[in-house]
Amino acid sequence: MAVVQTIKERCQTCYSCIRNCPAKAIKVVEGQATVVEERCVSCGNCVRVCAQKAKVVDSRDMDLVKGFLSSDQTVVIMLAPSFPAAFAGVAADHLFEALLAMGFAHVEEVTTGVQLTVPKYQELLEKGDQECVIASYCPAVVGLIEKHYPQLISYLAPIDSAVTATGKYVKKKFPNAKVVLAGPCIAKKEEARSDKRHIIDAVLTFKELKELFSQAGIEVPKSKTEKNVGENFLPRLFPLPGGLIKNLKLVDGFIPELASVEGIDNCLNILQNMSQGKVKPRFIDILFCQGCIDGPEIDSDKDLLTRKALVFDYAQKKLNNPARKLPFLDLTRTYSDQSRQLPYPSENEIRKILKHTYKIKPEDELNCGACGYNTCREKAIAVYQGLAEIDMCLPYLLHKSRGEIEYYRDRLKKAVTPPSHYLDAIIGESEVIKNLKRTVEKAAKSDSTILIQGESGVGKEMIALAVHNLSSRRNKPFIGINCAALPELLLESELFGYEEGAFTGARKGGKLGKFELAEGGTILLDEIGDLPLSMQAKLLRVLQEREFERVGGTSTIKLNVRVMAATNRDLRKLAQEGKFRIDLFYRLNVLPISVPPLRARTEDIPLLIGHFIEKLTKDKNISPKIVADETLELLLKYDWPGNVRELENIIERAIYLTEGNVIREDCLPPHVRELKGYSGQTIKPIKEAVREIEKQLITEALKATKGNKVMAAKLLGITRVTLYQKLKEFNLE
Numbered sequence: 001m002a003v004v005q006t007i008k009e010r011c012q013t014c015y016s017c018i019r020n021c022p023a024k025a026i027k028v029v030e031g032q033a034t035v036v037e038e039r040c041v042s043c044g045n046c047v048r049v050c051a052q053k054a055k056v057v058d059s060r061d062m063d064l065v066k067g068f069l070s071s072d073q074t075v076v077i078m079l080a081p082s083f084p085a086a087f088a089g090v091a092a093d094h095l096f097e098a099l100l101a102m103g104f105a106h107v108e109e110v111t112t113g114v115q116l117t118v119p120k121y122q123e124l125l126e127k128g129d130q131e132c133v134i135a136s137y138c139p140a141v142v143g144l145i146e147k148h149y150p151q152l153i154s155y156l157a158p159i160d161s162a163v164t165a166t167g168k169y170v171k172k173k174f175p176n177a178k179v180v181l182a183g184p185c186i187a188k189k190e191e192a193r194s195d196k197r198h199i200i201d202a203v204l205t206f207k208e209l210k211e212l213f214s215q216a217g218i219e220v221p222k223s224k225t226e227k228n229v230g231e232n233f234l235p236r237l238f239p240l241p242g243g244l245i246k247n248l249k250l251v252d253g254f255i256p257e258l259a260s261v262e263g264i265d266n267c268l269n270i271l272q273n274m275s276q277g278k279v280k281p282r283f284i285d286i287l288f289c290q291g292c293i294d295g296p297e298i299d300s301d302k303d304l305l306t307r308k309a310l311v312f313d314y315a316q317k318k319l320n321n322p323a324r325k326l327p328f329l330d331l332t333r334t335y336s337d338q339s340r341q342l343p344y345p346s347e348n349e350i351r352k353i354l355k356h357t358y359k360i361k362p363e364d365e366l367n368c369g370a371c372g373y374n375t376c377r378e379k380a381i382a383v384y385q386g387l388a389e390i391d392m393c394l395p396y397l398l399h400k401s402r403g404e405i406e407y408y409r410d411r412l413k414k415a416v417t418p419p420s421h422y423l424d425a426i427i428g429e430s431e432v433i434k435n436l437k438r439t440v441e442k443a444a445k446s447d448s449t450i451l452i453q454g455e456s457g458v459g460k461e462m463i464a465l466a467v468h469n470l471s472s473r474r475n476k477p478f479i480g481i482n483c484a485a486l487p488e489l490l491l492e493s494e495l496f497g498y499e500e501g502a503f504t505g506a507r508k509g510g511k512l513g514k515f516e517l518a519e520g521g522t523i524l525l526d527e528i529g530d531l532p533l534s535m536q537a538k539l540l541r542v543l544q545e546r547e548f549e550r551v552g553g554t555s556t557i558k559l560n561v562r563v564m565a566a567t568n569r570d571l572r573k574l575a576q577e578g579k580f581r582i583d584l585f586y587r588l589n590v591l592p593i594s595v596p597p598l599r600a601r602t603e604d605i606p607l608l609i610g611h612f613i614e615k616l617t618k619d620k621n622i623s624p625k626i627v628a629d630e631t632l633e634l635l636l637k638y639d640w641p642g643n644v645r646e647l648e649n650i651i652e653r654a655i656y657l658t659e660g661n662v663i664r665e666d667c668l669p670p671h672v673r674e675l676k677g678y679s680g681q682t683i684k685p686i687k688e689a690v691r692e693i694e695k696q697l698i699t700e701a702l703k704a705t706k707g708n709k710v711m712a713a714k715l716l717g718i719t720r721v722t723l724y725q726k727l728k729e730f731n732l733e
Ligand SMILES: Nc1ncnc2c1ncn2[C@@H]1O[C@H](COP(=O)(O)OP(=O)(O)OP(=O)(O)O)[C@@H](O)[C@H]1O
Pocket: 425, 426, 427, 428, 454, 455, 456, 457, 458, 459, 460, 461, 462, 463, 526, 566, 567, 568, 611, 644, 645, 648
């Protein structure tokens, strides 16, 4: 059982623990971030950063200690040397008395272990057999090396930590005693539990010790008038950064051969560099925290400097007692390689996983870090390794939920809209539109597959929606999918869904495809001309057999969906070129509907303009506008390559630029306004004409943005610097 536990109800999937875990030992399963024991080094960083308090330290040892104390066993407590920082304002002797009052038979300071181990280090360094020595006091660092940097194991000093050494000393002095440690460190719990020699019987954090005092109703008096309880100065400095170096009486840590490194980032950095052979100090004391006074469970509201002063103060005061003679103890220690290699994906597998969250091109990888991983690739690798879930991507989830909101908004709208509305919404009185409406009504009465062809923006999707909403399937879903927008791999799972475990990163429980989501309703396969050939074969099979399987699935699902397809490409021509299957074309073209381009029905333009002005001004809650005659003349002259969509966009832009109630021609884009030039304007050199247009556009942009140059440059699609140059050039400043 891991030392750090997760309270599931509190975990809000903020991924802060993933972001801050130095061992990448957090695994997300169904949105819950839990600790992977084999990878965890019990540093407690996740406990520290979890704002929801969902990560907690396993407190079983508290019950264990209570059990020891209520039995007739001798129980000895060892105090980590950072205790003056944890019990600020409490005199050491009062603390010891309180511990004795709680039932401990004896209090031993871990400084004893420091005194015992320091000579061993001195001996090791003097002998010089080990080319590089990493001090073994910090259990989080030892854990990191054993689990994540096994190539450094041979550098670890084969010497017990000060805590274990103190434990051995206590066990020698009180052979049958239960030995309890109280300290600021979570990793010490793990060190004691995994030590097969069973030297320490229980580990309390300072926080837990304070809780025990409170449960026992013992209040430790706050006073500084302590009796003489100490004997040695240097070991008491041990919990401070560089404390070991001072105890070893080495010059200091400034030279690379003899160094001390503190803090999570420095610690990881040095371990990384050492494992890559970039540095090899003769001796190094690596501490995960900023000294033990910064331990995760120190339970102090004092800043680091004050904690340092408290420890220093305690060390200085106690110099009067004569030094004890400590016994010889065997303090040798061994280590084991506990690293577990996680599987590593190939480049192809990484790309496949990225595709599932719509990261197709490198620029799609936003590396926003919201998932807790620094990059999208790192997260994809974690998905492959089973540590992360594919859905853990904020941009992807936002994209998806926006789609869902649109879907439900649409359903809601439909519920309150009469079917006839969908026919009335197709604006136009031209003969072609009248015919089209008649076709739509006929198509709605049948259930045949429809192929809607027409240029981009002519209203193909609108026609499809009208057919659906007039048909008997109107109360079932209308689902659209753009076949050109998704890569082949994604398209298949989007259309047909997938089973759990169908591929790496597949969501638990699988996923419904669009065909299943559209059950009983209609599916519109938009841009069908861009469907990859392999998918064309699959789709043909589905249309012929009226059944399909999910990706990775074996059971057959019956198709109860009306299929419509739309394209702006000439499918027959594509088929002749071998880019579209002719058999699929025939399957789709059962009921063909052709939507003519806007230029073929110019008589509808005024109606459409009126419709868009009404709709847009209503939406934006602004006063209605009318169109000046010369503006309308230009709009009728234009040949509308982007069809109705382009008309809608131009009207929207004009409404935005119009100051009064009349849309004048200067609110139209230059390429439409230019049409006027062909009939009347004198011919002039192109350069001059371009300058004139540029000047006009800049004036317009500044007018529209009320002189805001940053916005104007944005509107014009040029940089601010270019805008300033042009303003100077045209004397517009
Ligand atoms: N006759 C019409 N009456 C009112 N609005 C229309 C009409 N035709 C098209 N529109 C509007 O024009 C826009 C484009 O229409 P739609 O998306 O249906 O075109 P499309 O042919 O499917 O385009 P694409 O080929 O790019 O997918 C939509 O906002 C639609 O509401």
